[in-house]
Amino acid sequence: MPEVIPLRIADHKHLKMKQLQNIYKVIANEQLCPRFYRLAFDAPQLAREAQPGQFVHIRTSLGLQPFFRRPFSIYRAQKYVEIFYEPVGQGTQLLASKIKGDDLDVLGPLGTPFTLPSKEIKQVVMVAGGIGIAPFLALSDVLKKKKFELVLLYGGRTKNHVYPMKEFKANGVKVFVATDDGSVGFKGRVSGLFSKVRLDPQTTRVYTCGPNPMMAAVQKFCIENNLPGEAACEEIMACGLGACLGCSIPTKSGYKTVCYDGPCFDIKEVMFH
Ligand SMILES: Cc1cc2nc3c(=O)[nH]c(=O)nc-3n(C[C@H](O)[C@H](O)[C@H](O)COP(=O)(O)OP(=O)(O)OC[C@H]3O[C@@H](n4cnc5c(N)ncnc54)[C@H](O)[C@@H]3O)c2cc1C
Ligand code: FES
Incomplete structure (x- = not known):
């Protein structure tokens, strides 16, 4: 039913x-x-x-x-x-x-925005794949004023998917890049950069956006290390207002619309497909 x-x-x-x-x-x-x-x-x-x-x-x-x-x-x-x-x-x-x-x-x-980190959080880790980097400059604009340590782990397919990211660096974000073919940065998936994260569940919060397999890897990393986090999800949309239900995705609490309940969800809730 x-x-x-x-x-x-x-x-x-x-x-x-x-x-x-x-x-x-x-x-x-x-x-x-x-x-x-x-x-x-x-x-x-x-x-x-x-x-x-x-x-x-x-x-x-x-x-x-x-x-x-x-x-x-x-x-x-x-x-x-x-x-x-x-x-x-x-x-x-x-x-x-x-x-x-x-x-x-x-x-x-x-849509529902990211939940901003509580005052106990010291390190904010943004994990982005490809065009999934899009929501993170606005997030770093807000968080830089609150003096968090900001880290961006970015994965692109090739050097053609990497740009200088000057605005991130100007916001004090430490940027680490991985490409599938090694044409820029670390050769391999963005998960190869997880070693850059200081693993303290009390003081670290993770945000991710990108292809579902990448966000599933971030979810696994968060669950294994007990790190809190959120995922900005994508789904093909029609109304964008929570009316047509066309953008529904499965979560542990039932189907949710990406446009209204999301795009930002608790990373442990989403059932990536
Ligand atoms: C909440 C949200 C935020 C987004 N933010 C950005 C962003 O900042 N920058 C950006 O470039 N794109 C973003 N997207 C994806 C963007 O909406 C699609 O790339 C766009 O709708 C494609 O339209 P099109 O007419 O060019 O391509 P189409 O001809 O409609 O589709 C081209 C290809 O892209 C796929 N596609 C279309 N829409 C999506 C989608 N929503 N998710 C995954 N694959 C899709 C199609 O299946 C097809 O293979 C976002 C999507 C969502 C849901
Ligand atoms: S696009 Fe219509 S409910 Fe999300």
Whole structure:
């Protein structure tokens, strides 16, 4: 018998007394490395409200193709809101063609953000694979003010998936890179960098985002070492508002929607598939 998840659009936490959808102006859209782009748009209120781990749902075309919006993590929310993306299909390729001054139809901020570390935590470890690095600059922007020791373990397929990460380094983040082919950093999976983590469950908190097999490896590492953590999950989305249930994923407490209950979940709860 499938579990029934109540329709929550009527009491959606983000819909109360504020306008969620707006048209914003593109400020910049640049290619940072062979695989990844960064797009900035002018959205002062969204920038004020956005929390690390939340996402925006963008209409990439004025026509019917692609029909659904596309979700993107909020990469940075300062003077402008920024997303960091990889063109992989029609929607993201249309996004890559946007230029300064273009209109961008955006819904957001959406989703449950990361839980910020409690005051006992001293070391924050972010483990990212590929485009999964996207939510972590905003997280480091917030955490650098609280003086945590920040570590980023980043895994990319090749040097084409690695960019200089100057903003992370400027935030005081210690960056360690692994690539599958060894073209930059450690040769192998990002799990080969777990030795960089100081294993103290009382003072360390882990955050991860990336392909499911990588997040499953991070989950195993957290369980074996009793480390608390959260995973920012991805699933193909339609409404982005918790209404259609199309983005549901299995967790230890039943099916949950990535767009409303997530994308950020307790890492021990998610059943990676
Ligand atoms: C909460 C959330 C945050 C995301 N943040 C980012 C981000 O910051 N930067 C970024 O580049 N991408 C991000 N994504 C993934 C991004 O939404 C997809 O890459 C995008 O929707 C692809 O659209 P498209 O039309 O270009 O490709 P499509 O033609 O729709 O698909 C191309 C390929 O990508 C796969 N795909 C499509 N959507 C997803 C998805 N959601 N997860 C996994 N695979 C998918 C398809 O199965 C297909 O193989 C995020 C997804 C979610 C759910
Ligand atoms: S419930 Fe519709 S996309 Fe998540």
